Amino acid sequence: MCGMPQQPPVRSTPARSSRPDASMSLLTNVMDHSLDDGYAEAAARKRAAGAGGMPKTLRAKLGLAAGLVLAALVVTVGAAQARVAAPVVAKEREELIDRIGRETAAADELESAVDKLRDDVSARQREALKHSGGDDRTDLVGILSGATEVHGRGVRLVVNDAKEAAADGDSDPRGTSGFSDTGRVRDRDMQRVVNGLWESGAEAVSINGQRLTALSAIRAAGDAILVDNRPLVPPYTVLAVGDGEGLSTTFQNSADGLYLHALQENFGIRTSISVEEDVRLPAAPSVIVRTAQPITESAQQSTEKGTS
Template sequence: MSRPLGDASPARAALREPSGAWEGLGSIGGPPDPDGGSGKRRWGPDFLTELFQNPLDPGYADAAARRAKEGPRTGARRRVAAVSAALTLAVIGFLLVVAYRQTMAEEPARTQARADLIGQVQNRRAETERLQRRADALADEVAALRDRELSGETAARLRDLEAVTGMARVRGSGARVTVVDGPTSVDAVTGERRTEAQVKDTDLQLAANALWEAGAEAIMINGQRLTATSRIRQAGEAILVDIRPVGSPYEIVAIGPDDLADDFRKGYAGQFFETLSARFGISFETAEADDVTLEAATELKLRSAEPSIAPAPSGSAKVSSGAGSPVPGSSVTEGGR
């Protein structure tokens, strides 16, 4: 017949107490007195205190007592112990020598492989830079031929469209927003790095969307121009703008109205970053940007789309899709801190 846990006898309950937790149970008919008497509460020492009070393991004490009783080893026992110790040391030394020789034999191959990989990366990087310069030169040549063949009004309209879509470099004034990661701490118990003070991809998305909403005509993050198809994503602890990594400090430069910096600072994005700065130590600064140049976007993929629903009324507010240029009637909010 099973019994409720509350019906357990005091003697059985005493078995569940930690060793040394109670000194004396008194009568079996009731619990010990926590205020003194026969049931005075006494907590056992912690591990460090126990270690310093009893530094010698009982096994070593027994061995020392047995040796004192039997006396030092002599004769055959002593020779056997010496031979065993010598053989053990010889085997350990042999294994160390073999391991060292294998490590040294494999080191040149690892060093050579690493050097080859570094050389390939440098060669590919140089080739990429050369091809990019060639592509820029061809783009300028195409633009010159286009301007020569098209009429002035048509060429001007095309240049405006290129500036809006990010296919051409633009120049003007606007705002400069700088966000820097806060101090990163390490948990003293688990050793895990705490990333609350690091800037997230959603933070940069919010900043870009707020700048578009405030009237920005072009935006660049750490040299990467944003377009209607740009994406800001988190990959581990790295942030990618499209497919290119960016790191702290994050500099967001936007071209737009003269009061763009003030509107951003006083708006919801400015309040959001002020809260991050006060709570996590993330550095945040907004300033006016005069006469800045934003380069054209690289690897821009052209796409064609048609709305599946009727367009919104002309008086509706414009918000942005993801982190790209403003698109009427669409918005993206992803994740959170």
């Protein structure tokens, strides 16, 4: 049986790749797409927006320039307003100074008028008392009460802060007064000085021209010393009318005189006392008479018997 000659089977061979680097597809993909797709998409949107937009550095420079222009504008406007307001402020200041000067002059005139009226009242009182049976004791009462001006022999005592006195010290070994500076004269120091002079025989006392009476008060307000609510400034000059040499010796040997000497030795407070042939003390600014009644003849006789 004749048949057709058998042909060998045909083997299928794979088609050849068109690229020689087909076996390196991963490296090829990295080389062809060096940027991430997200970056590429963002770049495409920026190009679509037009010319890639304005550079950041340029935008920063423009912003800085705009800020400087705005600041310069504000400064210029402020300077212009200040120049406009300066004449107004200067005028108001001059008007205030003039007003203060006028009011001060008016206050001085009123004070002078008060002094003249006080002297006139005192003179009329003395004249009336003479006509109504007054005697030398009337003048003595006026002197002791501070109602009349007085002068005569006496002492001058000056009390001043220590040279190294400062506004802020560390402690106060003299007590718990709330003050820290030990070199300053306190109100209680002046109280002891004045009381010591009274006890030593002073007939009239004043501090820095402020006449003291039985109703006077020496107090403190911060570091300032007040006499009848009037502030005093150191040095404190105390004038006392009395037996000059005897008053000075008696005071210095008294407990209050020794206290003042201890302040000088321990805390550097400066003091000096001298005998004066003629010291002048003004009358007290105001002497308030709370109660008064005429002295009858029987009361006067009983008073004389009691003092004899």
